[in-house]
Amino acid sequence: MIRVENLGxxxxxxxxxxxxLAGISFEVKQGSFFTLLGPxxxxxxxxxxxxxxxxxxxxxxxxIGERKxxxxxDKIFIxxxxxxxxxxxxxxxxxxxxxxxxxxxxPLKAKRRPREEIQQRVHKALQLVGLGELGDRLAPRLSGxxxxxxxxARALVAEPAVLLLDEPLSNxxxxxxxxxxxxxxxxxRRLGTTTLYVTHDQIEALAIxxxxxxxxxxxxxxxxxxxxxxxxxxxxxxxxxxxxxxxIRGELIEGPDASGRARVKTPLGELxxxxxxxxxxxxxxxLIAFRPEQVSIMSEGQPAAGGNLLTGELQGFTYxxxxxxxxxxxxxxxxxxxxxxxxxxxxxxxxSLHIAVEDCLLIRRGEV
Numbered sequence: 386m387i388r389v390e391n392l393g394x395x396x397x398x399x400x401x402x403x404x405x406l407a408g409i410s411f412e413v414k415q416g417s418f419f420t421l422l423g424p425x426x427x428x429x430x431x432x433x434x435x436x437x438x439x440x441x442x443x444x445x446x447x448x449i450g451e452r453k454x455x456x457x458x459d460k461i462f463i464x465x466x467x468x469x470x471x472x473x474x475x476x477x478x479x480x481x482x483x484x485x486x487x488x489x490x491x492p493l494k495a496k497r498r499p500r501e502e503i504q505q506r507v508h509k510a511l512q513l514v515g516l517g518e519l520g521d522r523l524a525p526r527l528s529g530x531x532x533x534x535x536x537x538a539r540a541l542v543a544e545p546a547v548l549l550l551d552e553p554l555s556n557x558x559x560x561x562x563x564x565x566x567x568x569x570x571x572x573x574r575r576l577g578t579t580t581l582y583v584t585h586d587q588i589e590a591l592a593i594x595x596x597x598x599x600x601x602x603x604x605x606x607x608x609x610x611x612x613x614x615x616x617x618x619x620x621x622x623x624x625x626x627x628x629x630x631x632x633i634r635g636e637l638i639e640g641p642d643a644s645g646r647a648r649v650k651t652p653l654g655e656l657x658x659x660x661x662x663x664x665x666x667x668x669x670x671x672l673i674a675f676r677p678e679q680v681s682i683m684s685e686g687q688p689a690a691g692g693n694l695l696t697g698e699l700q701g702f703t704y705x706x707x708x709x710x711x712x713x714x715x716x717x718x719x720x721x722x723x724x725x726x727x728x729x730x731x732x733x734x735x736x737s738l739h740i741a742v743e744d745c746l747l748i749r750r751g752e753v
Contacts, residue, residue, distance in 0.1 A: 387413040387436060387547060387581060392445035394431055405431045406442065407603040413547075413596075416577040418570065422590040423600035424626070429583045430551055432600075436581060437472050437549050438465025450546055471540030472549040475556070477532050479524045485511070486520035489539045496543070510538040513572065530561045537569070541576070548573070548580045554589065566593050587627050591615060599623055601752050617661045620749035624674040631677065631720050632748075637669040647747060649673060653715045656693045658745040672748050679744040680722035682711055683737050684730065693745055695720070695738040699730055713738060 394406040406428045413419040421429035434440040436447055438454065441462055447455040449470070454463040471492075479488055489510055493503045511517050514534040519527070524535060533553060540548060554562045554569075570593040573580050584590055590597050591611040599607045599614060607619045618624035624632060633651050640647030645660040649671055658673045697715035704726065711722040713736060722738060730736060 386415045386448075386450055386579060387419075388446075388448040389432070389436070390446045390448075392432065392435060392442050392447065394428075394435065394440065394442045404603050406435075408445070409598075409600075409603070409605050410445075411598050411605065411608060413579055413581055415579055417595040418573050418580045418582065418593060420582045420584060420590045420594040420597045421600055422584060422587065422597050423606075424585060427600040428603040429585075429600050433549055433551055433581060433583045436547075437470055438463065438468050469546045470549055471543060471545035471547070473533075473536045473540045473551065473553045475552045477536040477553075477556075479532055479535055481523070481525045483524060484520065485516060485522050485524060485527070485535055488524055488535055489542050492539060492543045506542050506544075507538075510542040513541065513576075514538045515568075529557050530565060533557065533565060537572075541578070546579065548578045550580065550582045552584050555584075555586070562589070569593060591627075599626065601626075606752075617746065618674060618748055620751050621672055621674075622752040624746075624748055629677050629721055630674050631680070633673040633718070635671050635673055637671055641747065646742065647671075649747075652718055653695055653720075656740075656745055657742045658747045659743050660747040670750075672750055674746050674748050675740050675744050677710065677721040677723040679740055680720065681739040682713070682722045682724050682728070682730070683739070684734070692742050693740045695740075696735060697738065699732055699734050699736050701732060702730070711736075 391408045444457045624630040635649040635651035638648040641660045697713040701712045703710045713720045
């Protein structure tokens, strides 16, 4: 278990102080896979390094298991080498002059563990990551995926209470990255190791996480399960950062009512939207967000079920193999839609767009 409470960290620059972390709090449940997701500079790596003991925060508390490893109030700072954590860096940090075996054995040798124990643990770690036959090979003679496995085995060999990973798949090509994310998640599931993961890759976070903290500008914007983060973004930043989204500005006509539904005047016409998150409504200006795959596209005149119905001109499309992406001009705004790969529509033709009310979400403005 990892508990982070009111963590704050500032850095000095030529322009003045910068708040890398502005009082963030979260908890990683025992045995779960928790991801810090966000753009560059959002504070996710600073958070990870603070948990690892590589950064000293200015305020807050960090607890690993039942042990408090940092507290500004109680003046506690446990060094990283005494925190019982294993860490995988973005660059892997593999020693090129060592064999695979010696790279993995290094943490155990540093702790002066008995030779027999080192042999047993390293061989177990090699088998765990699928490198059982490569112990004698020099690290530079490995592929990118194999080097990533070595770094992971080295982090796990001492059986740490917590595993920390800082964008470990970012240096791999797309196909290998996709393969490794599934291997990593399956390995974590089998071992049950509490894992804190950092990435800027939305697809990666959605695929492997039990829970995600979406960060921006040193704050946590939204915290929840991957499905909830994607399906119910709380604000403009969350909707835009996670996947693709159509974001429409509008003005409240009526509501939200007791069921959360509201009528909204927009440049596309009047839309009915749903409010999933409780929020203080100040004024009538609102935002509506919906995903491209939630837009049903059809030739104009085709019947559609109840909901929001728009008409526009098909300006272009992109064939993606399993689906086709469409760009439709409705009034003065382009709407993204996604349909079946075999859907035959002509550029310049008039089309109808149908969006269910529950898919048109009222969201907050802003980035945090």
